[in-house]
Amino acid sequence: MGKVRAFGASDSPQAFLSREQVSMSRCRCKAGWLLLAFAGFLGTSPAAPARPRLVLKLGHGLPTTHAVHKAMLFMADRVQARSDGQMIVQVFPNEQLGNEKECIEALQLGYLAMTKVSSAPMESFVNKMKVFGVPYLFRNSEHFWKVLDGPIGKELLVAGEAKRLRGLCYYDAGARSFYTRSRAIHSPADLSGLKIRVQNSIMAVKMMQAMGGSATPIPFGELYTALDQGVVDGAENNAPSFVQARHYEVCGYYTLDEHTCLPDILMIGTRVWKKLDAEQRRILQEAADESVRYQRELWVEQEQKDLQVAREAGVEIIRPNKQPFRESVRPIWEEFQGSSDPKLAEIGDLIDRIQEVR
Ligand code: GCU
Numbered sequence: 001m002g003k004v005r006a007f008g009a010s011d012s013p014q015a016f017l018s019r020e021q022v023s024m025s026r027c028r029c030k031a032g033w034l035l036l037a038f039a040g041f042l043g044t045s046p047a048a049p050a051r052p053r054l055v056l057k058l059g060h061g062l063p064t065t066h067a068v069h070k071a072m073l074f075m076a077d078r079v080q081a082r083s084d085g086q087m088i089v090q091v092f093p094n095e096q097l098g099n100e101k102e103c104i105e106a107l108q109l110g111y112l113a114m115t116k117v118s119s120a121p122m123e124s125f126v127n128k129m130k131v132f133g134v135p136y137l138f139r140n141s142e143h144f145w146k147v148l149d150g151p152i153g154k155e156l157l158v159a160g161e162a163k164r165l166r167g168l169c170y171y172d173a174g175a176r177s178f179y180t181r182s183r184a185i186h187s188p189a190d191l192s193g194l195k196i197r198v199q200n201s202i203m204a205v206k207m208m209q210a211m212g213g214s215a216t217p218i219p220f221g222e223l224y225t226a227l228d229q230g231v232v233d234g235a236e237n238n239a240p241s242f243v244q245a246r247h248y249e250v251c252g253y254y255t256l257d258e259h260t261c262l263p264d265i266l267m268i269g270t271r272v273w274k275k276l277d278a279e280q281r282r283i284l285q286e287a288a289d290e291s292v293r294y295q296r297e298l299w300v301e302q303e304q305k306d307l308q309v310a311r312e313a314g315v316e317i318i319r320p321n322k323q324p325f326r327e328s329v330r331p332i333w334e335e336f337q338g339s340s341d342p343k344l345a346e347i348g349d350l351i352d353r354i355q356e357v358r
Contacts, residue, residue, distance in 0.1 A: 053086045054280065056272065058114035059097025059106070061220045066244045067302045068171045068264050069093050071295030072116060075266075078287035087280060089114065099219035101200050107269035108164045114269075118173065119262045120201035126160040127343055131350040133203025134336070135210075135259045135329040136322075138354070144261050147357050152350065157265070164270045168288040171266065172299040173238055175258035179247060179315075180234030181227060185255040186320050188212050188328040197223055197235040203332075207259065210329045220245070227251060240299070243306035248315050255318040257325045266291075 058076075062069050069091070076089035097103060097112060100121040106112035108125075122129040131137065138144040147153055148170050157167030178185045178196065185191060191213035198204035198215045208215035216232050220241075226232050227250045234251060236259070242248055266288055276284065311317055336348035 054083075054276075055088045055090060056113040056268075056284075057090050057092065057097070058116065059092045059095075059103045059112055060116040061095040061100055061103075062093055062116075062241070063244045064093050066093075066240055067295060067298040068116065068173070068240075070298060071171055071291045072266070074294050075287045075291035078290055079283055082283045082287065083280070087283060089284075095219065095221035099200075099221060101219075104165065104267070107267060107272075110164075110269055110271035112269070113272045114168075114267060116171070116264055116266050118199060118264055120199035120204060122160065122165075122265065122267075123201050123203060125163050125165060126156075127346055128156055128159045128350060130203050130347050131156075131354065132262050133201055133207070133260060134332060134347070134351055135207050136326045137351065138261050141261075143357065147354050148263060150357065152353055152357070160267075161270055166268050166270050166273050168266045168268055168285060169292045171264040171292065171295045173262055173264045174240070174299065174303055175256075176236045176238055176260045176262060177254065177256045177258055178234055178236045179242055179251040179254045181230065181251050182253075183233065184253045184316060184318060185234075185257070186318060187324045189324075194233040195231075197226060197232040204260075206332055206335075207329060210332055211325065212328070223247065224250070238303065239306040239310065240302045243309050248310040248313055251315065253316050253318060254310055255320055257320050257322055259325060259329070 058072060060069070060072070072089075072091050076091055079087050079089050097115075098106060100115070100117040101124075103112055103115035104117060104121060104125055107115055119129050119132040123133060138147070153170065157170075160166065178191070180194065180196075183190060183194065188211040191208075191211050194213050195216045196208055196213045197218045198208060200217050200219070205215040205217070216226075218226050218232065223232075223235055224246060227235065227247055234253075235247065237245075237247070239254075242251075242254060248254070268284070273281070307317065333351065336344050336351055339345045339348055
């Protein structure tokens with residue numbers, strides 16, 4: 001059986017997959033994906049300087065100007081410095097290694113070491129992650145961080161261990177709001193008849209149904225073109241993603257209804273995590289924790305700056321009455337709270353516990 005080098009933990013002999021395993025994988029690799037992921041190993045000759053002991057590849061979908069990307073570079077620098085160059089995290093932005101769902105699957109299979117995804121696509125892998133998709137779950141950002149930094153946040157980070165997915169930390173991804181090409185949204189009624197791009201997330205689809213719009217899941221990297229060509233009438237996201245992905249060039253309205261606060265999550269596959277020794281785990285976790293503090297500062301600045309960029313480019317920024325939006329999604333809360341279905345009740349319990357955090 002032919003063997004190919006796995007690209008999770010590149011030095012690890014156990015991290016090999018057979019060609020058959022790779023080709024049978026559910027991951028729809030983009031053209032060039034394998035070659036790119038192998039790039040870290042090319043060019044090594046007996047005369048070349050010694051390779052670092054461990055190279056961890058991290059794929060994600062955001063542009064390089066985004067605060068979350070910058071935080072991951074910060075984390076990678078820390079890892080390299082703390083390990084005296086023995087551990088390298090290589091960051092691949094812009095869906096170069098696949099979209100978020102594909103990266104999560106690659107982590108499970110062990111041929112991508114790390115990814116950074118929104119909590120939304122994690123829902124199909126880890127039921128409990130759905131709780132973040134409950135609209136208007138958090139009272140404010142203080143409540144949000146108290147939950148994420150506390151026992152519930154920690155519980156959710158490791159809730160995917162059985163699915164070979166481990167969260168290292170959360171990054172701030174603010175609150176998500178609607179943006180539209182040509183119709184201003186002041187209330188849920190304005191969404192009627194509009195096709196709104198959502199993430200690959202059952203909760204986002206439920207939310208759109210409750211609000212009266214039509215949900216169209218599309219990967220983030222394909223969204224600019226979809227908006228530009230009118231495949232969808234709008235989308236929803238935080239200000240940095242709206243601006244840094246240049247969606248504001250093709251959408252004239254941004255309605256700050258702030259329906260969901262979905263954290264970004266830095267993930268490592270447990271296949272790779274288990275191969276790290278205690279010192280390597282400590283270095284990686286500490287670097288991730290430090291990058292969280294750095295990212296939260298960057299985020300506050302970038303959110304304000306990007307809103308201003310959009311405004312100056314002529315985007316109409318709308319601050320609607322949030323009450324009708326809140327009311328429209330009440331059935332989503334009711335579906336979970338007090339349900340006798342164990343999967344729904346699991347989310348209902350989390351909603352209750354999150355509400356109790358003061
Ligand atoms: C945010 C988030 C990304 C996600 C994107 C999306 O920008 O940070 O991880 O891909 O939303 O809407 O798909």
